[in-house]
Amino acid sequence: MLASLAGTPGAALAEELVPPATSTPTPTPTPVAARAGAPAITSPSDGVFVGSSNTSLAGTRSAGQDVQVLDPAGGDPLCFVPDDGGTEWACTGIPLPNGPSIALRVVVAGEPDLWDEITVAVLGEPTVSGGARGQDSSNGMVRGTGYPGASVTARLSGGGQCVSTVDDAGDWVCLFTGPLQGGDRQVAASQSTGYSSPSSSNASEPVNVFFDVDAPTAPLISAPTSGDRVPLGGADYSGTGETGARVTVFAGAYSVCSATVQTGAWRCSGGGVAAGSYSVTAVQQDAAGNVGPGSSPIRVAYGPRPASNPKPSTAGPTAAPATPAAPVPPQATAEATPLPPTTAPEAHGPGRGTGGTTGDWDDATAFTSAVAPPGSAGPFPWLQAVLWALGALVLVAMPARLLAGTISRSRDGRPLWHRMPLTGRNRAGEEFEVAPAVRLNRWLLGGAALLAAATLIMLSGPVTDRPAYLRLLVAVVIGLVVVNAAGTLVPLWWSSRVLHTPASATFLPRYLLLVGVAALASRVFEIEPALVFGLLGSVAVADGAPAHRRGQLAAVRAGSLILLAVLAWLALGALPGATGFVGALAAETLNAVVLAAIGSVVLVLVPLGSTSGRRILAWSPPIWAGLTVLANTFFFAVLSPVVANWYSDGTVTFLWAAVAVFAALCVGAWAWQRFVVPALR
Secondary structure, eight states, X not given: OOXXXXXXTTHHHHHHHSOOOOXXXXXXXXXOOOOTTOOEXXXXXXXXXXXXXEEEEEEEOOTTOOEEEOOTTSSSOSXXXXXXXXXXXXXXXXXXXXXXXXXXXEEETTEEEEEEEEEEEEOOOOEEEESTTSSSEESSEEEEEOOTTOEEEEXXXXXXXXXXXXXXXXXXXXXXXXXXXXXXXXXXXXXXXXXXXXXXXXXXXXXXXXXXXXXXXXXXXXXXOTTOEEOTTOEEEEEEOOTTOEEEEEETTEXXXXXXXXXXXXXXXXXXXXXXXXXXXXXXXXXXXXXXXXXXXXXXXXXXXXXXXXXXXXXXXXXXXXXXXXXXXOOOSSSOOOOOOOOOOOOOOTTOOOSSSOOOTTOOOTTTTSSOOTTTSSOOOHHHHHHHHHHHIIIIIHHHHHHHHHHHHHTTTOOSSOOOOSSSSOOOGGGOSSOXXXXXXXXXXXXXXXXXXXXXXXXXXXXXXXXXXXXHHHHHHHHHHHHHHHHHXXXXXXIIIIIOOOEEEEEOTHHHHHHHHHHHHHHHTTOSSOOOOOOOEEEEEOTTOOHHHHHHHHHHHHHHHHHHHXXXXXXXXXXXXXXXXXXXXXXXXXHHHHHHHHHHHHHHTSOOTTSHHHHHHHHOHHHHHHHHHHHHHHHHHHTHHHHHHHHXXXXXXXXXXXXXXXXXXXXXXXXXXXXXXXXXO
């Protein structure tokens, strides 16, 4: 019965599943008078047990006869054997239904009175469909189909088995117990019934199943944030998790909504929560069925903000409405996994807020978990990020350079914008008797610019009156100091030590405009994590320096910012956790460094005007392209939750179409000026 498995992967496992051969008593068939010229079935014998859903029949016939095997269910014939001049016939691979008495009849074509029939018991192989939910991964549970009421034994390659009974619908499921190592394993199954005893069916074809016995890490909730107030009609919840896992959000005892994590991010909407303040947590169950711990709880108030001076109630105490029992997410393990605690809100000490009060210094903000650290929510979608980075290079950066060059040549190198007088006529500086001179302390000027930039960046997301946002302001200021120090000190050191060319740092007030535009875009388009530009100045070599030194210095500056972003991201993974004031401050500082460093380098690498990208491109186009792809790859990996949202709401199609149109217009303008205009002159 194992001939179909011999010589194939998993044959050894199939042999393990077949019990030792046991002689089953075969009832002696009642003699039937032979019909002259009728065919006969010689194999298998009448009354035997067949342990496969496909079998072979063989027999004899008279010369010149065409024979066929009829379907026990009354359908088309199972087999047709034309006359070949011989007196023997055979059919292989005949599908048979399961049952204790399956009649197999062979007849001569065109002569239905010439026939022979045997009755056999058939129990074919069960099937193995995979893990607990039919997928190819499992936490130790497997399932499949079989004969209703049969006892199924599933075995693992290398040892381990579990037993289950097939239900009336033909399904079975069982859990492997004992120590179970993760990885790819082969699973096969056999089944037995009362009419097959003491024999059982053949083993099924082995199925590869990936066993994942490790529970996922806790997911992160990025919106809403602790201290927020959401309407009773429903709210949006979002965060990061393990790709492929199912995240369920709980507000106290209420199961609010659930969603599948896509490319490291999840988002769902739900309501139905009674008015009050609740501890909101999220739990995720991976594709194999393992349930991880709950996320760090955040305090969220549901319902309208209470009046500032509510009138005291004269009514007596009333019973609180019953709180519905916490629904248990689907479990795929033998024992229930405890859900996050859903006890009543604990009393807060001085300075702590409950619902509509001011909150605490230790509360989380949008920057506490803005970037998913390595290993916390599955691997970053690097391949997708590379594709987006190549798209940005080909459809945005390069066409923008072509358009800028086209405009510059059309104006004979004249700048696009001219300095406009503030009064009705131009006056030379010599006409002033006393030239105005305003001297500001550079440290004061730098500090004010730094504080203004930090405030704009903090406003890229929702801000409340909680003390935690003062902590966030401090964290962003520290992050900007680190980013600007790396973007200034490293190029200055390189220019002095390697290039031996004097260089200087320059404060650029117009960069504050870029900071504000990036913050405004993040707020308007709800980009989470936020798009951040954090540079406040530039580094330039002395006038007259050759172009290759300018390009090299710009490349060093861009490379230092990329390296800083990667190091800060790795430091996020090594951070013990954003608990308490110090932990939250450290997490927010690292998140600010990652976002400001990578956001800044992506923008300055665009080869327009006198940016670093323009200088690098003039020096070495391959190095510019490499740095641009590298920076944009990490940039889109960091913004993977935003990209996932673009895919889910269909925005990605519009974005690709928009950049394709932009690229086409830029290339068209360049081609017009390059080929058509000279021909018209």
